[in-house]
Amino acid sequence: MPTYIQLVNFREEGTENIEEGPxxxxxxxxxxxxxxxxMDAFYLTMGRYDAVVVSEFPDDESIAQGxxxxxxxxxxxxxxxxAFTEDEYRDLVEAASG
Known part of the structure; x- marks a missing residue:
């Protein structure tokens, strides 16, 4: 299944009741x-984004709906x-290079 990375920021509504976050x-x-x-992984992060989520979905439409x-x-x-795995990256480069 395709892998997706979501960069997440909490909105004011999310931080006001952060204890409900889990x-x-x-x-x-x-x-x-x-x-x-x-969801393969969830990380609380420091910096520009509050969290990062790594997940797999059957296709773009499914993650968009979710x-x-x-x-x-x-x-x-x-x-x-x-996100493309290293193997997918190598296949894409090979296909583009003909």
């Missing part, structure tokens, strides 16, 4: 599962990146 994370995992995805679903809560905003 439950919101569990709910986000359930939303992901409902769209065929799985993301739109949990963004409706209004506690986070995300930037989603499609």
């Amino acid at each position: 439950e919101r994370l569990d709910a986000a995992k359930e939303v992901m599962r409902s769209f065929g995805g799985e 993301t739109l679903t949990y963004l409706q809560e209004g506690t986070v905003e995300t930037e989603t990146l499609r």
Whole structure:
């Protein structure tokens, strides 16, 4: 399955009740599962982003639907990146090089 990296920032609504954060994370995992995805890793981070999520989904449409679903809560905003493994990278370079 394709891998995705989401860069997450907490919105004001998310930080006001940060003690509910772990439950919101569990709910986000359930939303992901409902769209065929799985969260592989969650990291609380320092710097420009508050958290990083690494997940796998069947396709771009599935992660888009899952993301739109949990963004409706209004506690986070995300930037989603499609990630390619080293093997996928090598295949892409080989195919582009002909």
